[in-house]
Amino acid sequence: MDFNTTGSDNLAAGSAALFDNTTGSQNTAIGQGALGANSTANANTAVGFEALLKNTTGTQNTASGWQALLNNTTGQFNTATGAGALELNTTASDNTATGYQALLNNTTGNQNTGTGFDVLFSNTTGFGNTADGAFALELNSTGSNNTAFGDSALLSNTTADDNTAVGSGALTSTTIGANDTAIGALALQLNSTGTSNTASGFEALANNTTGNNNTADGVSALTNNSTGSANTAMGFSTLSNDTTGSSNTAVGINALLNNTSGASNIAVGVSAGSNLTIGSNNIDIGAAGLAGESKKIRIGTRGTHNGTFIAGISGVTVPTGIAVIIDSSGHLGTTTSSARFKEAIKPMDKASEAILALKPVTFRYKKDLDPDGIPQFGLVAEQVEKVNPDLVARDEQGKPYTVRYEAVNAMLLNEFLKEHQTVQDLKFVALNQEAMMLRQQRQIEALSAQIQKVSTQVELSKAARQIVLHDQ
Numbered sequence: 228m229d230f231n232t233t234g235s236d237n238l239a240a241g242s243a244a245l246f247d248n249t250t251g252s253q254n255t256a257i258g259q260g261a262l263g264a265n266s267t268a269n270a271n272t273a274v275g276f277e278a279l280l281k282n283t284t285g286t287q288n289t290a291s292g293w294q295a296l297l298n299n300t301t302g303q304f305n306t307a308t309g310a311g312a313l314e315l316n317t318t319a320s321d322n323t324a325t326g327y328q329a330l331l332n333n334t335t336g337n338q339n340t341g342t343g344f345d346v347l348f349s350n351t352t353g354f355g356n357t358a359d360g361a362f363a364l365e366l367n368s369t370g371s372n373n374t375a376f377g378d379s380a381l382l383s384n385t386t387a388d389d390n391t392a393v394g395s396g397a398l399t400s401t402t403i404g405a406n407d408t409a410i411g412a413l414a415l416q417l418n419s420t421g422t423s424n425t426a427s428g429f430e431a432l433a434n435n436t437t438g439n440n441n442t443a444d445g446v447s448a449l450t451n452n453s454t455g456s457a458n459t460a461m462g463f464s465t466l467s468n469d470t471t472g473s474s475n476t477a478v479g480i481n482a483l484l485n486n487t488s489g490a491s492n493i494a495v496g497v498s499a500g501s502n503l504t505i506g507s508n509n510i511d512i513g514a515a516g517l518a519g520e521s522k523k524i525r526i527g528t529r530g531t532h533n534g535t536f537i538a539g540i541s542g543v544t545v546p547t548g549i550a551v552i553i554d555s556s557g558h559l560g561t562t563t564s565s566a567r568f569k570e571a572i573k574p575m576d577k578a579s580e581a582i583l584a585l586k587p588v589t590f591r592y593k594k595d596l597d598p599d600g601i602p603q604f605g606l607v608a609e610q611v612e613k614v615n616p617d618l619v620a621r622d623e624q625g626k627p628y629t630v631r632y633e634a635v636n637a638m639l640l641n642e643f644l645k646e647h648q649t650v651q652d653l654k655f656v657a658l659n660q661e662a663m664m665l666r667q668q669r670q671i672e673a674l675s676a677q678i679q680k681v682s683t684q685v686e687l688s689k690a691a692r693q694i695v696l697h698d699q
Contacts, residue, residue, distance in 0.1 A: 244273075275310075326361075336371075346375075349385075360395070377412070394429075411446075445480075485518075529557060529623075550633075555623050562633065579638035579645075581615040606630045
């Protein structure tokens with residue numbers, strides 16, 4: 228304090244401490260060279276060798292540690308605790324650095340907070356960053372508004388903004404990727420340029436590099452994704468083997484577990500869609516699906532679910548609709564009548580005569596199926612099987628389950644047409660017979676007329692002979 232003139236309430240302890248102070252007041256300098264160049268600045272606290280050494284007019288700074296805030300000149304409201312903390316800061320303000328070399332290279336970046344060994348070590352002009360944990364945001368230079376909590380969190384970030392990393396190694400490899408959020412150790416660990424990703428859970432999106440707009444919530448969710456984008460995974464190991472697949476949604480433990488490159492799949496439930504690999508546009512709800520399939524909808528698990536209730540169907544009329552059928556595997560669909568999908572087409576002929584041996588019955592379903600016992604009308608599948616096995620549909624065990632009534636209807640139509648043809652043939656015969664009888668009648672009438680004519684002539688001839696005899 229050799230040049231102090233009007234400065235007051237200052238405390239200096241150590242060689243050259245507050246050496247150039249003139250009018251600055253309420254400063255505390257403890258350590259060799261502490262606040263050595265300070266002249267007019269007020270309310271600074273420097274504890275440690277050359278702490279705040281070059282500060283001239285910067286006010287209300289606190290530096291504790293070897294060369295902490297060493298190069299600060301006009302920066303204000305900075306707090307540096309630890310050797311080399313904010314050492315190169317010159318004019319930046321409102322920074323807090325706690326730890327060895329924390330924010331060491333910061334020059335003009337403002338409103339940064341760093342706690343831990345080498346946190347925000349390379350930051351120069353980046354602002355609004357928060358780093359807590361050894362090496363957190365260590366390589367950040369100009370990136371701003373980043374938050375990193377945990378050892379090596381956002382370690383490699385350089386210029387990217389608006390990232391949040393909470394957990395050891397979270398977003399540790401990201402360089403320019405922005406708007407990413409990683410919560411959990413190693414979450415988004417290898418992300419480099421991917422943006423707008425959200426990962427919550429240990430190793431969630433750990434291997435993502437350039438994929439964008441992904442959301443992973445759960446341990447190892449989307450852990451192997453590299454370039455896939457717009458995926459949503461919620462639950463332990465959901466989409467964990469996906470690498471390049473995009474626009475997938477998986478909710479539930481192990482949902483879409485084995486999907487690698489399939490896209491636009493939706494899986495809801497424990498292990499839902501877990502058998503899918505490269506297929507796309509599938510919807511699996513409570514179903515594992517099949518490897519490689521695409522554009523399929525599966526709901527429920529065979530052997531587990533035994534009833535389906537869907538609102539909005541019963542009582543709704545669809546005038547142009549067609550009947551929906553189901554096979555023993557639960558596959559829904561309709562039957563087509565187009566020749567485009569048929570082969571070996573030939574007339575039914577006598578094949579339909581089998582229905583003449585069918586025995587329609589009345590019955591009631593058992594109480595566990597229909598407590599109300601409503602009277603029913605139809606056929607018995609086992610009886611139909613004996614007549615024609617092709618007229619029954621079977622269950623998973625291959626036993627007769629129901630009658631293919633649509634096939635029965637086609638056979639009925641064939642029998643009706645055959646009967647109709649028989650009637651038409653009989654009508655034709657009858658018409659021919661009627662015509663023949665009419666011709667015969669006309670012939671008889673003609674013959675009768677001819678006979679009558681001859682009879683008349685005979686009568687006239689007799690009368691003439693009688694007159695001649697009389698005259699003689």
